[in-house]
Amino acid sequence: MIPIDLPATAGATHLDCTRCGERYEADVPQRLSPCCGKPLYARYDLDALRATFRPETLVGRTPTMWRYAEVLPVRDPQHRLSLGEGMTPLLDANRLAHEIGASRILIKDEALNPTGSFKARGLAMSIARAWELGITEVGIPSAGNAGAATAAYAAAAGLRAHVAVPSDTPRPILEETRALGAQLTLVEGLITDAAKLIAEGAAEHGWFDLSTLKEPYRVEGKKTMGYELFEQLGHLPDVIVYPTGGGTGLVGMWKAFDEMEQLGWIGSERPRMVCVQAAGCAPIVRAYEAGASEAAPWQDAHTYASGLRVPRAVGDFLILDALRASRGNAIAVSDDAMADAVRLMGRTSGVFAAPEGGATLAGLAALLEAGRVERDAEIVLFNTGSGLKYL
Numbered sequence: 001m002i003p004i005d006l007p008a009t010a011g012a013t014h015l016d017c018t019r020c021g022e023r024y025e026a027d028v029p030q031r032l033s034p035c036c037g038k039p040l041y042a043r044y045d046l047d048a049l050r051a052t053f054r055p056e057t058l059v060g061r062t063p064t065m066w067r068y069a070e071v072l073p074v075r076d077p078q079h080r081l082s083l084g085e086g087m088t089p090l091l092d093a094n095r096l097a098h099e100i101g102a103s104r105i106l107i108k109d110e111a112l113n114p115t116g117s118f119k120a121r122g123l124a125m126s127i128a129r130a131w132e133l134g135i136t137e138v139g140i141p142s143a144g145n146a147g148a149a150t151a152a153y154a155a156a157a158g159l160r161a162h163v164a165v166p167s168d169t170p171r172p173i174l175e176e177t178r179a180l181g182a183q184l185t186l187v188e189g190l191i192t193d194a195a196k197l198i199a200e201g202a203a204e205h206g207w208f209d210l211s212t213l214k215e216p217y218r219v220e221g222k223k224t225m226g227y228e229l230f231e232q233l234g235h236l237p238d239v240i241v242y243p244t245g246g247g248t249g250l251v252g253m254w255k256a257f258d259e260m261e262q263l264g265w266i267g268s269e270r271p272r273m274v275c276v277q278a279a280g281c282a283p284i285v286r287a288y289e290a291g292a293s294e295a296a297p298w299q300d301a302h303t304y305a306s307g308l309r310v311p312r313a314v315g316d317f318l319i320l321d322a323l324r325a326s327r328g329n330a331i332a333v334s335d336d337a338m339a340d341a342v343r344l345m346g347r348t349s350g351v352f353a354a355p356e357g358g359a360t361l362a363g364l365a366a367l368l369e370a371g372r373v374e375r376d377a378e379i380v381l382f383n384t385g386s387g388l389k390y391l
Helices: 063-072 094-100 121-134 145-157 173-180 191-205 216-222 226-232 248-263 283-290 314-325 335-349 355-370
Strands: 013-016 040-043 091-092 105-108 137-141 160-166 183-187 241-244 272-279 331-332 378-383
Touching: 013 145, 063 121, 063 226, 091 173, 091 226, 094 105, 094 216, 094 335, 105 226, 121 137, 121 145, 121 216, 121 248, 137 191, 145 160, 160 173, 160 191, 173 183, 183 191, 191 216, 216 226, 216 248, 226 248, 241 248, 241 355, 248 272, 248 314, 272 283, 272 355, 283 314, 283 331, 331 335, 331 355, 335 355, 355 378
Parallel strands: 105 378, 137 160, 160 183, 241 272, 241 378, 272 331
Antiparallel strands: 013 040, 091 105
């Protein structure tokens, strides 16, 4: 593990239900809120931190996501599990912007994380907290990259990991997960079928289930992308375009922006959040266009972007709330458009994106053409993983 020299003071004061606000204890393992069956969020004493946790205090800190320790849930510095995740490059893609008629496009390249995807952030945090709380065995259903990240961080912490993925998950991800020591099970079907298997294992064997937003801490790792954007730019961009399966990263950044306002780092300004999904699996887009507050499960989900093949998101209402509160957008793109966008991003920026990253460019191009995003906006595209994973 990478040693981390950061302030010892950290940890959430409590957890609260994202539906009704009911409070829960942070120092025992928790999953969905008992009151509403919805995700729990970690909360911090932000008023007390306003005077001491400032952007300038970050100078010289370790270049990982743990540089934001004051607003992260792990209390004991010895449990700040790290393989070097976070502080990924924010690349100025001038040639790409010129190609599609935009003024400024930046690419946040999450492929530079350990295990090659943004999943490292969330799983580092959730496994670190599970380790701190005395959990020794974890399980996770995954479309691929989350399983690989779970295997890596469980190995670093000395926890046993059980990973279930669809049988058509790209082979490089399967080999990675096995090599990192997880017990890997292939499931015929989708991530929802994998989730059933993990839930059964959790009930029978006592594994702690790390499913997306069904425990409170993956979102805390993902929110660090929002803090990083502000630190790297010195302000927030006009538009964030994000590929959305379970949506933890999108709602995590939205949570980060709220925290930054309470800390006095920013005012009420927010980026417009844009959700991009695959045409073959677009429950959030359909709900957004229908004006619904929740997203019905998508039937017959299909797309080669395995991270977008998520027919039901536990945090659907949180995603939709963020899109509407930010005056954002939601759009679905075809697999062919994603593949074309991967090549366009590659030849104009040098970034070999995963299909999910290509989806953000395909979605942005369509929104620019339709006049739904202004061409003079400062736009950040998230490439959430490496294209090498799909070979």
